[in-house]
Amino acid sequence: MRFRWTLGAALALLAASAIADEDVWTIGPRKLPPPANASPELKAIIGAERTPKAMQGDPPSSMLIWKGLIALQDAKGAERAKEIARKYGVTVREDRIAGVAVFRVDPPVVAPEHKDHIFVHVHGGAWLFNGGRAATVEAALIAAKAGIPVISIDYRRAPDFPYPAAMDDVVAVWTELLTSHKPSQMALGGTSAGGNLALAAMLKLKALGLPLPAALMLGTPAVDMNKTGDSRFLNDGVDHGLAWDGDAAEAVKIYANGHDYADPYLSPIRGDVSGFPPTYLVTGTRDLLLSDTALMHAKLRRAGVPAELNVYEGFAHADYLNYEGTPESDQHFAELKIFLADHLAQ
Amino acid sequence: MRFRWTLGAALALLAASAIADEDVWTIGPRKLPPPANASPELKAIIGAERTPKAMQGDPPSSMLIWKGLIALQDAKGAERAKEIARKYGVTVREDRIAGVAVFRVDPPVVAPEHKDHIFVHVHGGAWLFNGGRAATVEAALIAAKAGIPVISIDYRRAPDFPYPAAMDDVVAVWTELLTSHKPSQMALGGTSAGGNLALAAMLKLKALGLPLPAALMLGTPAVDMNKTGDSRFLNDGVDHGLAWDGDAAEAVKIYANGHDYADPYLSPIRGDVSGFPPTYLVTGTRDLLLSDTALMHAKLRRAGVPAELNVYEGFAHADYLNYEGTPESDQHFAELKIFLADHLAQ
Numbered sequence: 001m002r003f004r005w006t007l008g009a010a011l012a013l014l015a016a017s018a019i020a021d022e023d024v025w026t027i028g029p030r031k032l033p034p035p036a037n038a039s040p041e042l043k044a045i046i047g048a049e050r051t052p053k054a055m056q057g058d059p060p061s062s063m064l065i066w067k068g069l070i071a072l073q074d075a076k077g078a079e080r081a082k083e084i085a086r087k088y089g090v091t092v093r094e095d096r097i098a099g100v101a102v103f104r105v106d107p108p109v110v111a112p113e114h115k116d117h118i119f120v121h122v123h124g125g126a127w128l129f130n131g132g133r134a135a136t137v138e139a140a141l142i143a144a145k146a147g148i149p150v151i152s153i154d155y156r157r158a159p160d161f162p163y164p165a166a167m168d169d170v171v172a173v174w175t176e177l178l179t180s181h182k183p184s185q186m187a188l189g190g191t192s193a194g195g196n197l198a199l200a201a202m203l204k205l206k207a208l209g210l211p212l213p214a215a216l217m218l219g220t221p222a223v224d225m226n227k228t229g230d231s232r233f234l235n236d237g238v239d240h241g242l243a244w245d246g247d248a249a250e251a252v253k254i255y256a257n258g259h260d261y262a263d264p265y266l267s268p269i270r271g272d273v274s275g276f277p278p279t280y281l282v283t284g285t286r287d288l289l290l291s292d293t294a295l296m297h298a299k300l301r302r303a304g305v306p307a308e309l310n311v312y313e314g315f316a317h318a319d320y321l322n323y324e325g326t327p328e329s330d331q332h333f334a335e336l337k338i339f340l341a342d343h344l345a346q
Numbered sequence: 347m348r349f350r351w352t353l354g355a356a357l358a359l360l361a362a363s364a365i366a367d368e369d370v371w372t373i374g375p376r377k378l379p380p381p382a383n384a385s386p387e388l389k390a391i392i393g394a395e396r397t398p399k400a401m402q403g404d405p406p407s408s409m410l411i412w413k414g415l416i417a418l419q420d421a422k423g424a425e426r427a428k429e430i431a432r433k434y435g436v437t438v439r440e441d442r443i444a445g446v447a448v449f450r451v452d453p454p455v456v457a458p459e460h461k462d463h464i465f466v467h468v469h470g471g472a473w474l475f476n477g478g479r480a481a482t483v484e485a486a487l488i489a490a491k492a493g494i495p496v497i498s499i500d501y502r503r504a505p506d507f508p509y510p511a512a513m514d515d516v517v518a519v520w521t522e523l524l525t526s527h528k529p530s531q532m533a534l535g536g537t538s539a540g541g542n543l544a545l546a547a548m549l550k551l552k553a554l555g556l557p558l559p560a561a562l563m564l565g566t567p568a569v570d571m572n573k574t575g576d577s578r579f580l581n582d583g584v585d586h587g588l589a590w591d592g593d594a595a596e597a598v599k600i601y602a603n604g605h606d607y608a609d610p611y612l613s614p615i616r617g618d619v620s621g622f623p624p625t626y627l628v629t630g631t632r633d634l635l636l637s638d639t640a641l642m643h644a645k646l647r648r649a650g651v652p653a654e655l656n657v658y659e660g661f662a663h664a665d666y667l668n669y670e671g672t673p674e675s676d677q678h679f680a681e682l683k684i685f686l687a688d689h690l691a692q
Contacts, residue, residue, distance in 0.1 A: 020393070023379065023380050023392075023393035023394075024377050024378065024379045024380075025377070025378040025379075025584075026375065026376075026377060026378075027375060027376045027377070027378050027583060027584055028375050028583060029372065029373060029374050029375050030372075030373045030579055030580065030582055030583070031370050031371070031372060031373070031579060032370065032371040032372075032373050032576065032579045032580060033369065033370045033371075033579065034369050034370075035574070035575070035576050035637070036570075036572070036574035036575070037570060037574055037575065037615055037637075037641050046369075047366070047369035048369075224382075224383060226382070228381075228382035228383055229381070229382070229383065229659070230378065230381050230631040230632060230659060230660060231631060233376055233377060233378045233379065234376065234378060234580060234581070234584065234631070234632075235580070236376055237373060237374060237376070238371075238373055238580065269383055285576040285577060285580070285636065285637050285640060286576060286580075290631065290657075291381070291383075291631050291659050294631060294657035294658070294659055295383050295659050297656070297657070298656070298657075298658060298659070298674075298677060301656075301677070301681065302677060308654065308655075309654075309655045309656065309657060310643070310644070310647075310655065311636075311640035311643070311644075311655060311657060312640070312644060313575070313576060313637050313640055313641050313644070314576060328644075331644060331647070331648060335647065
């Protein structure tokens, strides 16, 4: 039995496509203490942070300034990636696959169950940032903590290479890897824009009739290029690292480069995810993209895809990377390790 | 490797146990449009609701008024329960098990896989409300939608019978059912206070050395009697049906009746959940108890318990019951049906 329609509901539905002003709720100010039931470590970090700055503001005023900002972020990310690699004894080698720059990221010890496996990693960074060595922060953590060799794709990025260059690079690397590995031996995934690109690549692989990986990891993925999702509003100014208005919305615009945001390759929540492999998803209660993650989880489940959702108390966007080493981050990587062992072919 | 401690973090940790004033963030006002990627049906309902009233306010000023409020809510709930039973062709019979009042709630057709199974249902209602026939709203939906016979426990309630009466009643019914059913043939669960009581009963059964059910369902359970959890703050005034300050906090006080909230039988997030059976959890992005649900999911996972978390976009506390018949509610019951079929012994 379906919901019994009323005239009011039907009218509200008609209005909802445009979102009538009177349907937009105004939510008053509130207090937010440190999360009492988070780990002491995470609670201490959050307590020390004080109220996060509202991240939105005027985005860079010219493409030259964008490129400067990208160079700065890439450099900072590269430093962090080197620190993480040292900390965990991970080796990182530059390579090219199908003409695309990649990093081969190897753990100090490959877990026995993963000796024939690869995790194909798609880095995040709002489609513009975290190229070069910075791409390997998450890759190194996955390699070290799951004991699996990782190939991290240093895909072409906007502004010089807007959509669909990044998606095409992921597809090209995957296609080449299929010549040396069975799809059942490979996982694919990434965080934020990396989750978005992983989803776009999956849809593209389906369209091309190519085999899909045996496991998919979606870390707080952006699934809609429009500003939608309860959490993009509720956690605005709560998420310490990400806000939609300002830089992020502008980055999307630069990446999309005039393409319609309704295209599932840009907004995968509009795609057909049937036939996707088992999927691991992770987000947090302060994550601007909590709704994106939950919506994709529900959509995968509706399509009959085995999918596991994990929501960590107090975590904002990608905090399992930002706060690497906290018990919550450790649990995320432990869950991912179990998930990969469960779904990659032995 | 664990998080590298700094003096600042260590000091903040010390402060966090008391929650220093300066650690409490102030979150500004915000706009919240209807959830664009929710189903049209749910979006229409939410759009028509306008900004929810802040639910908190002065709780009833005397126990006499509390009892009047309880009588009113029970009567309203009974009407709704009868309507739901009619709609789905569910039969409801009063009975007693181990001296405790129960309802035997049977679907029009028992699914073949559930012919020897029982779902033992613990109703919600802030430990005070939804007694009598009102107990059977969720029970009837589970019976109808999963095709499983349900025994819904009309446990003794505060104020006349405060903690631990309700938990003891659940344990007594369970113990009696063990004489006629294998634990592998029974699931246990409920929503809100029902989830809290289901968890408390599980901890008590463990302490008594009694076998546990084969599957546990926790619908947006209260896991901490103190006002903790990001979502109890972030979704205050967002959740259209539940706020913590006011009635809810007072109901907890009446139920706990002077017992320490730190007792795991009151706040199960402090309990030892190792050995719990596979658990299904459900909540939503606007749920005041989103954090409670996510925290219990993470805790179960840390204890090695198979546990599935589902978060629906736009759903406030228990909206799969409030908005029964929406596609999101239908998905919840479909997921629960799959979960029960997967985990109850054939």
